[in-house]
Amino acid sequence: LWKTHREIIAYSESGYDNKTWKLPLSWEDVQKIDVYQIKTDGLLLKSKNINVLKDGCLILSLIPDEGISIVPSGVNPENEEHPTPSGKVTFIGTDTETKGNWQKKYGSEGYVIPGTGENIQDDLKISSINGETQVWEKQTKDIQALKNPVGEDNIASLRSHPLHEIIDIQFNDDKEHELAIYFLDWDRKERWTVIDFIDSKTRKVLHSYNLTDYSQGIYLKYKISGSVQCRISNVYTQRYKKSPDSGFSGIFIGGPVKSE
DSSP: OOOSSOOEEEEESSOEEEEEEEOOGGGTTOOEEEEEEEETTEEEEEEEEEEOOTTSEEEEEEOTTEEEEEEETTOOTTOOOOOOOOEEEEEEEEESSSTTOGGGTSOTTEEEETTTEEEEOTTEEEEEESOEEEEEEEEEOOTTSEEOTTSSSEEEEEEEESSEEEEEEEEOSSOOEEEEEEEOOTTOOOOEEEEEEEETTTOOEEEEEEEEOOTTOEEEEEEEEEEEEEEEEEOOOSSOOOOOOEEESEEEESSOOOOO
16 A cells, blocks of 8 residues: 555465456556566566456466566556645544434535435545445434434444445545544444545555444544545454454534534
């Protein structure tokens, strides 16, 4: 993440011949790649101008115990350029009192609630990568579940992934906006989540938060401008195998919703 160019690291303990790999969507404009061997004293060019297949796939062969760096053709993998940051994030604090009654404090400039939709202003773009939506309860009186903006009851839902759920947030103005993300371990699976805000250009981590014990619901509050990514990571290790996935239950922009 400290590098500005696209890069994929591949390794094989036993090696393989002519194996096909699907490149990620962020590489869809790449037609050729260069491959460097990762050595103890740096990188060594292995292959240059390898064609990417029309379906976005790449054919690789690795010798046993070989690690390689894959970059778009012509990119210097040791480039240390430092671009201008694209966004700014300031952590304000947490809120465990509001629970599902979000409209009294958040969402005047828009919201995203998995399972019920979104309503955001034209100068803001929010998109989620990797995750899938799961709805625990479409209609519930549980106060931890979020108030459904299109119904009378609350909705208990989550957009999550077993590894990473990534949210792209892009404000197209020069203003600083309030943003709150609601996290809820509604089915009490003892989820363990790490939330990182990352600058979209420099790839530097702007803020990180370690979150556990949130079955009662918690908002993380920020002030944000520009373009950033929020990476929500599930902590699942050999020592802690309880957390099934991690994700968000709601994103809210702006302060309290004004009553008509």
